[in-house]
Amino acid sequence: MEDAIIRVQGLRTQFGDQVIHDNLDLEVRRGEILGIVGGSGTGKSVLLRTIIGLNRPAAGRIEVFGQDLGQATPEERLAVEQRWGVLFQDGALFSSLTVAQNIEVPMKEHLGMPARLRDEIAALKIAMVGLPPEAGSKYPSELSGGMRKRAGLARSLALDPDLIFLDEPTAGLDPIGAANFDQLIRRLQVNLGLTVFMVTHDLDSLHAICDRIAVLAEKRVMVIGTMADMLRHEHPWLQEYFHGPRARAAQPQKEELLEEAST
Amino acid sequence: MAEGWLKSAAGEGGTMLLQAGGHWDARNxxxxDLQLRDLTPTDDMPVVLDLGAxxxxxxxxxxxxxxxxxxCRAGGGRADFAGLTPAYQTMLEQVxxxxxxxxxxxxxxxxxxAVLERLGRGAVDVGEEAKQQVAFLGLLLVCLAGSLRHPSRLRLVPLVYHMEKVGFNALPIVGLISFLIGVVLAYQGATQLQRFGAEIFVVNLIAVSVLREIAILLTAIVVAGRSGSAFTAEIGSMVVNEEVDAMRTLGLDPMEVLVLPRVLALVITLPLLAFFADMLGLFGGMLMCWLALDISPGLYLERLQDAVSLWSFWVGIIKAPFFAFLIAMVGCLEGLRVTRSAESVGQQTTRSVVTGIFLVIVVDAMFSIFFAAVGV
Structure with a gap:
């Protein structure tokens, strides 16, 4: 039995009468990159938001780091929240703060670090996500979309989490930027021992960096497995998704990336 | 929660041995950091950082x-790690x-x-904004003239829609405020005038102030806050959404589609709102006179006829279309000046209300001088 970091059981989410997930089960293992795919409206982002507590599930149990979040006291919840980081689609940086100050927010709020140490660690994170030093003093509105995502990633890494949630990390990036971002995620995951929960539509990302892929359909996780499993599966939607015209262009490239990341 | 710790000891051969152990993570x-900053290794003493624990x-x-x-190394001394595992090694290399x-x-x-810079920027901004307002005014008038020549180009449905939104829907709030102001004026005026035994003149006070100034000014301020801001926010979010750009590429003139119906709607409805405010202000005053001063409604209306000429009423109403034009113009202009970020919608909305009210009061002062000069 592998070590599960996230364990979702019998999850049901609904908005009014509209049921998004029904009896959904999912396990995310320690140290893996899990990609969540599914058609539009299958509730990929809703699942992410439900796990991190922004939506209330109608039924079911969500365990993160072995802590049942439905039963957790506010203190227990906070302890769990400090061990994960979240990257929203467009970075969700606080617009009144500079990039460096954004990264320092969690350090200041939760750990009460002195300013000098915060500045040092913020500089380190800025370098780790591949931003130039002068980006630290820029405001989010002065950055390009790709830089905002990197800055958002740096903020989600501020407390050195064990687990990060990424909501469509490569959406809106050009192919080169997207490939670089994939590589960055892989490198950080390898070097920092992160577990990554990633909602994505990007077939290149799925090929390049995901260890396992979970497919959301029919209000639950229909299939979960490696890319090879996906390619073999016979469900028509999967066939179309992974064998369609766009899928063929996305060649398996994971090994190359792994090599690069480890050098 | 597990702690991290650091011990310093004298190591073999005159080295300084720093032993680190426990959890060296963000929580600790x-x-x-404090402990390490306090630490001052003696010069030339080699330092060994042992990560074994x-x-x-x-x-x-x-x-x-x-x-x-x-x-340590920058100080010229020797310093090395000891007890590294491969994982820690990677982490340190990474850092x-x-x-x-x-x-x-x-x-x-x-x-x-910084103060000087802000002052300078502020002054340039004011100048820039005034220039844009004049330019926008010109555009708007050209567009208006075009519509008057070809009335079929006037968009009737949006016009009526905006008239309902800025006019009809504003009736309750405008009415309530005017009514209360009438009540307050009557009460405050009466307590002062009673000292001279001239309570009856409270009717003059109410009639002149409500009709000439207060009703229209309050209505304009409420409308600037209510509709001027709404214009900016509506047009601004369309700019953010690129809807305005889409409109231009489809050959639609935002001036004609977005701005003109709003401006006309306000120009038509603000005089009506002002009239409504006049009536409720006078009614509030009448009620208070009756209850507190025993001036019967009949007497009140009689005094009213003596106290004010028809011109007092027109002085208030004439100003309404001008105020309406200013509020709507500023509201639309600030909306179109939104840059493509959600943040700027908020900024421009604030600006639109402030500028709108400011212009209304400036123009009101100018009207006062004008009416005094022509003697009404």
């Missing part, structure tokens, strides 16, 4: 260790590779300079 670095190391902890090593100071905040200019 604040304390460890470390159970957990993350980038924050690794940064502290790396930084200590770096400072070393990313050791690059970053800018945290944009540089602050000196205080006096």
């Amino acid at each position: 670095v604040t304390r460890l 470390v159970e957990r190391l993350d980038t924050a902890g690794a940064w502290l260790l790396y930084r200590t090593l770096k400072t 070393a590779a990313n050791d690059q100071p970053a800018e945290i905040e944009p540089p602050h200019p000196a205080a006096l300079l």
Whole structure:
């Protein structure tokens, strides 16, 4: 039995009468990159938001780091929240703060670090996500979309989490930027021992960096497995998704990336 | 929660041995940082950082260790790690590779300079905005003239829709405020005038102030807050959404589609709102006179006829279309000046209300001088 970091059981989410997930089960293992795919409206982002507590599930149990979040006291919840980081689609940086100050927010709020140490660690994170030093003093509105995502990633890494949630990390990036971002995620995951929960539509990302892929359909996780499993599966939607015209262009490239990341 | 710790001891052969252990992670670095900064290795004494007892190391902890090593080496002494596992080694290398100071905040200019800079920028902004307002006014008038020549181009449905929104829907709030102001004026005026035994003149006070100034000014201010801001926010969010750009590429003139119906709607409805406010203000005054001063409604209306000429009424109403035009123009202009960020919608909305009210009061003052000069 592998070590599960996230364990979702019998999850049901609904908005009014509209049921998004029904009896959904999912396990995310320690140290893996899990990609969540599914058609539009299958509730990929809703699942992410439900796990991190922004939506209330109608039924079911969500365990993160072995802590049942439905039963957790506010203190227990906070302890769990400090061990994960979240990257929203467009970075969700606080617009009144500079990039460096954004990264320092969690350090200041939760750990009460002195300013000098915060500045040092913020500089380190800025370098780790591949931003130039002068980006630290820029405001989010002065950055390009790709830089905002990197800055958002740096903020989600501020407390050195064990687990990060990424909501469509490569959406809106050009192919080169997207490939670089994939590589960055892989490198950080390898070097920092992160577990990554990633909602994505990007077939290149799925090929390049995901260890396992979970497919959301029919209000639950229909299939979960490696890319090879996906390619073999016979469900028509999967066939179309992974064998369609766009899928063929996305060649398996994971090994190359792994090599690069480890050098 | 597991703690991280640091012990310093004298090692073999005159070295300084620093033993690190426990959890060297983000939760513990604040304390460890203080401890490490206090530490001053004696010159020339080689330092050994032993990580043998470390159970957990993350980038924050690794940064502290790396930084200590770096400072020791920078001082000219020798410093080395000991007891490294491959994982810690990777983490330390990772940190070393990313050791690059970053800018945290944009540089602050000196205080006096900053004040001067803001003053200068503010002045230039005001000038720039005035220029844009004049340019926009010109565009708007051209567009209006075009519509008057070809009335079929006037968009009737949006016009009626906006009239309902800015006019009809504003009736309750405008009415309530005017009514209350009438009541307050009657009460305050009466207590002052009673001292001279001239309570009856409270009717003159109410009639002149409500009809000439208060009703229209309050209505304009409420409408600027209610509809001027709505215009900016509506048009602004369309700009953010690129809807306005889409409109231009489809050959639609935003001036004609968005601005003109709003301006006309307000120009038509504000005089009506002002009339409504006049009536409710007078009614509030009448009610208060009756209840508090025993001036019967009949007497009140009789005094009213004596106190004011028809011109007092027209002085208020004439101003309404001008105020309406200013409020709507500023509201639409600020909406179109929104840049493509959600933040600027808020900024421009605030600006639209402030500028709208400011212009209304300036023009009201100008009207006062004008009416005094022509003697009404």
